[in-house]
Amino acid sequence: MLGEFEYLLLTAAVRLGEDAYGAAIRQEIESTTGRRCSIGALYTTLDRLEKKGLLKTWMGEATAQRGGRAKRMVKVTAKGVQAATEFYSAVTRASRGVSWETNRMAVQS
Amino acid sequence: MNRICWWLETLSRVLDPDERAAVLGDFAESGDTARQALRGLLGLILRRQAALWKDWQPWLALLGVAVVIGPRLSHMSGALLFPIYMDVRTYWQHGVLYGTGLSTREEAVIFLCQGLALLVWSWTGGFAIGSLSRRTVWVTGPLYFLFGLYPLLLTLPSLILLPLRILLVSTDYQKELLLLPWALLAILQAALFVLPAISGVRQGVRRLALTLPQAGSLAAVIVALVAAATWTGGWQRAAMVRWSGGTWDPSVGWQNRLFVFAFVSWPAAYLLARAFFRRHAKSVHA
Numbered sequence: 157m158l159g160e161f162e163y164l165l166l167t168a169a170v171r172l173g174e175d176a177y178g179a180a181i182r183q184e185i186e187s188t189t190g191r192r193c194s195i196g197a198l199y200t201t202l203d204r205l206e207k208k209g210l211l212k213t214w215m216g217e218a219t220a221q222r223g224g225r226a227k228r229m230v231k232v233t234a235k236g237v238q239a240a241t242e243f244y245s246a247v248t249r250a251s252r253g254v255s256w257e258t259n260r261m262a263v264q265s
Numbered sequence: 266m267n268r269i270c271w272w273l274e275t276l277s278r279v280l281d282p283d284e285r286a287a288v289l290g291d292f293a294e295s296g297d298t299a300r301q302a303l304r305g306l307l308g309l310i311l312r313r314q315a316a317l318w319k320d321w322q323p324w325l326a327l328l329g330v331a332v333v334i335g336p337r338l339s340h341m342s343g344a345l346l347f348p349i350y351m352d353v354r355t356y357w358q359h360g361v362l363y364g365t366g367l368s369t370r371e372e373a374v375i376f377l378c379q380g381l382a383l384l385v386w387s388w389t390g391g392f393a394i395g396s397l398s399r400r401t402v403w404v405t406g407p408l409y410f411l412f413g414l415y416p417l418l419l420t421l422p423s424l425i426l427l428p429l430r431i432l433l434v435s436t437d438y439q440k441e442l443l444l445l446p447w448a449l450l451a452i453l454q455a456a457l458f459v460l461p462a463i464s465g466v467r468q469g470v471r472r473l474a475l476t477l478p479q480a481g482s483l484a485a486v487i488v489a490l491v492a493a494a495t496w497t498g499g500w501q502r503a504a505m506v507r508w509s510g511g512t513w514d515p516s517v518g519w520q521n522r523l524f525v526f527a528f529v530s531w532p533a534a535y536l537l538a539r540a541f542f543r544r545h546a547k548s549v550h551a
Contacts, residue, residue: 179291195288196308200316215283218290225290228283 158243162210164189165201166240169211169230177216177227178202202230210236270299279310279403317401326398326405330390334529335412338387341529342413342454345379348372366504375497380457382490386529387413387458388465389483393532395469396539406466413458420451480533480540487533491526498522 158166168184169176178198185193205211216229232240251257273292277285288309292302317323351363367375391409398405411418475483499519 178287179294182291182295194308195291195305196310196312199284199288199309200312215287218286221294222290223293225286225293226283227290228287 157246158239161197161201162205163240163243165198165205166210166232166236169232170237170240176230176232178230179227181230199228202228205236208235208239209233210239270302273299273302273306276303276306276310280313314401323398323401323405326394326401327408330394330397330532331405331409331412334386334390334532335409336415337525337529338383338390338458339413339415339454341379342383342457345376345383345457346454349376364508366508367500371500375500378490378493378497382487382494382526383457384461385483385487385490388461389487389532389536390529391462391465391467392469392475393465393535395466395471396473396536397469399470399473402466402470409462409466410459413462414455420448474543475536475540477537477540477544480537484533484537487530491523491530494526495519495523 164185165181168181168188172180172184178195182193182195182198185198202211202213206213211230211232213228213230216227218224218226274289277289280288288306292305295302297305348363355361355363391406394405394409395402496519499522
């Protein structure tokens with residue numbers, strides 16, 4: 157099963173869609189979690205997920221904003237979507253009935 | 266951070282070119298400070314390097330060559346050059362050569378055989394390090410050189426302080442100047458070991474492997490040099506035995522010499538085996 161950070165990375169990549177690349181994913185994770193995302197953790201996790209076949213990466217176009225340097229583009233594969241879905245289902249099942257889940261649902265309703 | 270500091274660019278050269286471009290571009294785009302970028306880059310480099318050490322090749326280069334063979338070769342070069350040092354020092358002090366019991370011709374043959382063997386062993390060990398640990402060579406390479414240089418490093422502080430000692434402390438400057446031949450020999454020792462080792466490492470990183478004919482030729486040369494070094498190593502022993510009338514035999518037997526020389530030759534066997542299996546794999550896939 158996926159790890160926590162792997163799930164965050166896949167989720168951010170799916171949310172960003174065609175604009176998913178290293179810096180954007182990092183910014184998305186930081187804004188979602190409120191925690192700093194280490195570039196070392198990001199790129200090593202990208203490699204690990206790519207080896208598992210959960211996403212694909214390739215070098216995109218360079219931009220002037222990046223000093224003429226290319227981006228590492230990311231696209232989640234069908235296997236990656238399935239893995240993230242399984243992780244989400246597992247977390248949801250595990251959270252049923254616990255205090256922070258019932259509190260959250262009460263706040264929402 | 267809009268502009269990449271030159272030291273970040275330099276440090277990032279450890280990464281693969283694509284990853285380097287992606288990471289530096291991310292830093293340029295992000296709002297990270299230089300300090301945050303440095304921490305992030307160091308973290309990535311450490312993770313990448315740690316991943317490399319999960320394989321066996323860097324460990325073989327480190328423990329099998331740098332740590333084990335390096336000191337052995339350094340010790341051998343010291344033993345080879347010690348008679349020269351004694352000759353220079355004795356002549357400097359007393360005007361006569363140090364008596365080793367060997368003729369000049371014998372001393373020249375010993376120096377040639379064992380000196381050549383040392384050059385080839387140093388180069389082969391360096392090549393093995395370069396080909397085994399290409400991406401971790403910045404760790405294994407310097408360690409290999411360090412073990413070859415340690416006699417010179419030990420001498421260096423005394424050499425640097427020598428002018429001060431002569432001027433301020435010593436009452437016998439000639440005694441102090443005896444350090445100079447030792448320093449020169451330490452430099453020569455570094456040249457016999459370190460220069461071929463550096464060349465070997467560079468070739469190993471660039472080429473990764475020798476072809477089968479090249480590896481075979483190298484192995485044949487090393488076998489011949491091991492035999493020559495073992496044989497000539499016994500001449501000094503014989504001279505000592507003659508000089509002492511059979512009562513003093515300080516040197517090791519030929520079996521021990523052969524074992525040591527064969528041991529430091531294992532990188533050549535590795536390169537030969539690797540070339541053989543590469544050729545075999547190519548012919549299977551063809």
